[in-house]
Amino acid sequence: MKADVILCGVGGQGVLSAAGILAEAGVRGGLHVRMGEVHGMAQRGGAVQASLRLSDAPIAGELVPRGTADLLLSLEPLETLRYLDWLAPSGWVVASTDPVRNIPDYPPLEEVLERLRALPRRVLVEAAAVARAAGSTHAANVAVAGAAARLLPLDAAVIRDVITEGFMEKGVKVVDANLKAFQEGMRVGAPA
Amino acid sequence: MTRKLSSLAEPRLLLGDEAVALGVLDAGAAAAYAYPGTPSTEIFETLEQRAHRHGVTAHWCANEKTAYEQALGASMMNARVLVSMKHVGLNVAMDPFVNSALVGIRGGLVVVVADDPGMHSSQNEQDSRVLADFARVPCLEPADQQEAYDMTREAFAVSERFGVPVMVRLVTRVCHGRSLVRPGPLTGGGPVGKPDSPRDWVLLPANARRLWRGLLDRQEALRDWSEGLAAGVRVLGPQGARTAAGGEGGGEFRLGVVTTGIARGYLAENVPDLDAPLPHLHVGAYPLPAGALRALAARVDRLLVLEEGYPFLERQLRGVLPGTVPVAGKEDGTLPLDGELTPDSVRAALGLAPRTVGAIPEGLPARPPQLCPGCPHRDAYEAIGLALQGEETWTVTGDIGCYTLGALPPFGTLESCVCMGASVGMAKGASDVGVRPALAVIGDSTFLHSGVTPLMDAVAHRTPITVVVLDNETVGMTGQQPTVLPDSRLVPIVLGVGVDPNHVHTIEAHPRNVEAMAALLREEMAYPGVSVIVGVRECVVSARKRRSGERRAAPAPSAGESAGRTTDPVASGGEP
Numbered sequence: 001m002k003a004d005v006i007l008c009g010v011g012g013q014g015v016l017s018a019a020g021i022l023a024e025a026g027v028r029g030g031l032h033v034r035m036g037e038v039h040g041m042a043q044r045g046g047a048v049q050a051s052l053r054l055s056d057a058p059i060a061g062e063l064v065p066r067g068t069a070d071l072l073l074s075l076e077p078l079e080t081l082r083y084l085d086w087l088a089p090s091g092w093v094v095a096s097t098d099p100v101r102n103i104p105d106y107p108p109l110e111e112v113l114e115r116l117r118a119l120p121r122r123v124l125v126e127a128a129a130v131a132r133a134a135g136s137t138h139a140a141n142v143a144v145a146g147a148a149a150r151l152l153p154l155d156a157a158v159i160r161d162v163i164t165e166g167f168m169e170k171g172v173k174v175v176d177a178n179l180k181a182f183q184e185g186m187r188v189g190a191p192a
Numbered sequence: 193m194t195r196k197l198s199s200l201a202e203p204r205l206l207l208g209d210e211a212v213a214l215g216v217l218d219a220g221a222a223a224a225y226a227y228p229g230t231p232s233t234e235i236f237e238t239l240e241q242r243a244h245r246h247g248v249t250a251h252w253c254a255n256e257k258t259a260y261e262q263a264l265g266a267s268m269m270n271a272r273v274l275v276s277m278k279h280v281g282l283n284v285a286m287d288p289f290v291n292s293a294l295v296g297i298r299g300g301l302v303v304v305v306a307d308d309p310g311m312h313s314s315q316n317e318q319d320s321r322v323l324a325d326f327a328r329v330p331c332l333e334p335a336d337q338q339e340a341y342d343m344t345r346e347a348f349a350v351s352e353r354f355g356v357p358v359m360v361r362l363v364t365r366v367c368h369g370r371s372l373v374r375p376g377p378l379t380g381g382g383p384v385g386k387p388d389s390p391r392d393w394v395l396l397p398a399n400a401r402r403l404w405r406g407l408l409d410r411q412e413a414l415r416d417w418s419e420g421l422a423a424g425v426r427v428l429g430p431q432g433a434r435t436a437a438g439g440e441g442g443g444e445f446r447l448g449v450v451t452t453g454i455a456r457g458y459l460a461e462n463v464p465d466l467d468a469p470l471p472h473l474h475v476g477a478y479p480l481p482a483g484a485l486r487a488l489a490a491r492v493d494r495l496l497v498l499e500e501g502y503p504f505l506e507r508q509l510r511g512v513l514p515g516t517v518p519v520a521g522k523e524d525g526t527l528p529l530d531g532e533l534t535p536d537s538v539r540a541a542l543g544l545a546p547r548t549v550g551a552i553p554e555g556l557p558a559r560p561p562q563l564c565p566g567c568p569h570r571d572a573y574e575a576i577g578l579a580l581q582g583e584e585t586w587t588v589t590g591d592i593g594c595y596t597l598g599a600l601p602p603f604g605t606l607e608s609c610v611c612m613g614a615s616v617g618m619a620k621g622a623s624d625v626g627v628r629p630a631l632a633v634i635g636d637s638t639f640l641h642s643g644v645t646p647l648m649d650a651v652a653h654r655t656p657i658t659v660v661v662l663d664n665e666t667v668g669m670t671g672q673q674p675t676v677l678p679d680s681r682l683v684p685i686v687l688g689v690g691v692d693p694n695h696v697h698t699i700e701a702h703p704r705n706v707e708a709m710a711a712l713l714r715e716e717m718a719y720p721g722v723s724v725i726v727g728v729r730e731c732v733v734s735a736r737k738r739r740s741g742e743r744r745a746a747p748a749p750s751a752g753e754s755a756g757r758t759t760d761p762v763a764s765g766g767e768p
Contacts, residue, residue: 010559011561023205023370024205027205027372032371032372033205033370033371033372034369034370034371035205035369035370035371036365036368036369036370037207037368037369037370038312038368044561044562044563044564044594044597044669045559045561045562045564046559046560046561046562047558047559059371060457060458060460060461060535061336061365061369061454061457061458061460061461061535062365062369062370062371062457063365063457063458063461063534063535064535065461065534065535065536065539065547066534066536066547066549067547067548067549067550068547078556078557078559079559081552081553081556082552082556083552084550084551084552084553085549085550085551085552086549086550087549087550089548089550102559102562103557103558103559105557106557107557115553
């Protein structure tokens with residue numbers, strides 16, 4: 001059993017935080033875990049991508065071979081399209097529909113969403129709305145993680161524990177908002 | 193000071209950089225020095241967080257050269273010591289690095305250098321193994337995060353055993369990849385004290401000749417050491433079909449593979465798809481283990497070399513004269529010479545059929561990095577753009593940091609970015625040959641790193657240049673490390689090297705000051721001598737962190753007790 005995940009978004013959206021939460025849940029679940037992160041220049045509002053690999057057997061490296069990812073977890077619709085070559089033919093896309101328009105030539109959103117809707121296995125999440133309703137606009141990344149949770153070999157209760165411990169430093173309100181965002185993400189998200 | 197427990201209580205999901213830091217602590221290092229630079233920054237950040245608890249001196253330094261020299265002093269006094277930097281930082285530290293190979297290293301001196309193949313956050317992809325070879329010092333190359341921990345510890349022992357500095361060569365994917373790392377027991381170095389043979393530290397020609405000879409004489413022992421570490425040949429892929437694997441060249445196998453560092457993982461990724469047995473040798477230590485390589489070569493018709501970075505091992509195998517075994521790799525085009533290796537490029541090199549991949553729509557707009565909203569650099573670039581309006585010939589040389597993005601739209605202001613501190617010297621050179629006004633744009637930390645010495649040259653020759661120091665009170669791009677001196681020292685330094693006080697100005701880099709800053713620039717651009725304008729305003733990311741009272745916040749669930757990770761993705765990483 002293995003789950004190879006490509007995570008993507010725009011610098012500042014919390015791609016690495018989402019990956020970190022899922023990775024830690026994997027460790028607690030007794031899985032082999034490897035994660036690849038890109039730090040540095042690209043993070044200044046640029047395209048950000050990370051990889052997360054979960055398996056019950058040892059994992060060869062950080063990088064997921066192209067055409068083999070089981071899940072593309074995306075925090076931004078246009079960014080989703082950039083990494084489709086990573087997806088296995090049977091892979092799922094779980095993506096936020098909220099654009100980050102920090103470039104002058106952002107295409108019409110409807111065109112982007114149309115392409116996403118045309119994908120055979122996809123879950124599109126209005127992540128910003130979910131996060132806002134949960135109490136923190138910063139929790140959109142956790143909402144998308146929630147929408148993808150059932151596609152991963154992870155226990156939702158363990159993910160909730162990780163969220164609780166991880167955000168505790170920022171206060172109970174932040175923890176609650178993230179837990180709610182995760183839960184609502186799961187509700188609107190991918191079926192088991 | 194008692195330190196019995198490992199820095200790590202249990203296996204943890206760690207960045208390679210964090211694993212190195214914990215390896216340094218568990219090896220009993222007494223001191224650590226660094227200058228921030230992606231992808232090496234998190235090594236020192238992790239160390240710094242734990243330094244006090246472990247009784248370790250940990251200092252960010254002015255630049256990599258000063259960092260290296262401090263490490264050398266600690267080693268001379270028999271303390272175990274780390275110096276870490278990014279690959280181009282080793283260029284800055286080259287003088288002490290190369291010469292430190294000759295002196296009588298006592299306390300283990302480990303230099304961890306993080307290469308950036310693919311240039312995620314760098315201006316080149318130079319391979320530090322070449323420089324270890326140049327200095328004739330041993331080099332360890334971890335293949336994953338566990339090896340990053342283990343090899344760092346090993347490096348201290350090797351340094352003391354052979355009396356040489358030891359390089360640990362990392363690459364971005366090891367630095368910024370995470371996997372479970374299991375700690376080992378705590379060890380330690382010897383007692384601090386002065387060297388018994390002080391002549392081993394004085395590189396006067398007579399001593400240096402003797403010490404150089406001694407270093408050359410130790411190379412054989414170093415080769416024996418790396419030979420002992422080479423794992424020997426393992427046959428991968430389907431077993432039992434050896435006869436099918438035999439080549440027309442009469443070898444036992446048609447093909448053999450040598451990997452170094454992380455290439456081992458990319459090979460392993462493709463092993464399930466091999467249709468014939470494939471003998472494999474992994475190399476993790478240099479000088480290269482010639483015996484093990486010859487043993488593999490004797491069994492195959494052809495060798496494929498998989499290594500991240502330059503074709504370093506490949507070139508040594510290939511030579512220029514016809515060999516008995518053809519070597520494939522980067523030099524014959526089997527793999528690209530530039531960029532990172534990937535599981536996919538290794539797959540192609542192995543001759544395996546490419547996988548089916550989904551189509552990416554054509555014409556997707558790129559999303560390059562950009563200056564943060566509200567960044568003070570934006571205001572400085574507005575002002576420079578305004579000041580240059582109407583000028584016929586001019587140049588604006590740039591430097592290394594967030595503000596390098598001023599070379600991109602919408603500003604397009606900077607005309608160069610080469611290396612730390614180059615803006616000042618390049619502006620002087622341009623001015624010397626008549627291209628004026630010549631402006632140099634440099635950040636506060638970069639100025640302290642390498643900008644002061646070229647400013648002395650400009651002062652000495654009264655060259656008409658205007659240096660714009662962008663003072664955001666932090667090392668911004670690598671995640672808001674403190675500058676080595678507070679910003680209040682900038683103007684005294686500038687005055688101290690002799691810039692005329694009438695031509696040194698400080699102005700807040702703020703939207704309301706754009707006109708005033710432009711006017712100041714125009715005035716100084718007309719002055720036929722050295723002028724310095726310091727544009728001051730705190731980095732917006734620093735300000736946000738400070739306000740929320742969470743400098744170095746580490747809410748990463750995966751980081752937990754062990755990690756020094758900053759989860760605000762904007763805050764981590766970047767070129768100094």
